[in-house]
Amino acid sequence: GQVAYIFDELQDCVSREEPIHRLEEQELVRSLNSFLETLPREKRAVFLRRYWYMDSIAEIAECSSLSESNVKTMLFRLRKNLKAHLQREGFVV
Numbered sequence: 001g002q003v004a005y006i007f008d009e010l011q012d013c014v015s016r017e018e019p020i021h022r023l024e025e026q027e028l029v030r031s032l033n034s035f036l037e038t039l040p041r042e043k044r045a046v047f048l049r050r051y052w053y054m055d056s057i058a059e060i061a062e063c064s065s066l067s068e069s070n071v072k073t074m075l076f077r078l079r080k081n082l083k084a085h086l087q088r089e090g091f092v093v
Contacts, residue, residue, distance in 0.1 A: 028091065035085045039078070046071060047078050 036044050046064060049055040057075075061068045083093050 027089075028086075031086060031089045031091065032082075035082055038085075043074060043078060046074055050075055 036047065039047065042064065046060055046066075049060045049063070050057075055063075057068050057071050060066070061071045064071070066074070086093050
């Protein structure tokens, strides 16, 4: 119990992650950013609203003047394209 307590106190100073995991995470972030850069503005905004800001489909539809069905379809296709992008980059999905 004490070890977990101590690590909680130090969590802002010491990472429990192994260096290889941090490198993999950095590569994933780089790959996600490169994917987002390829998207048109509207698609990038929809993607970020859903997966970064965690907006609902209804909220995204309202703000983007799209139907909920269009938002769902767009997100489905974006996920499919992201998966293909990550696989081309060497990630196991």
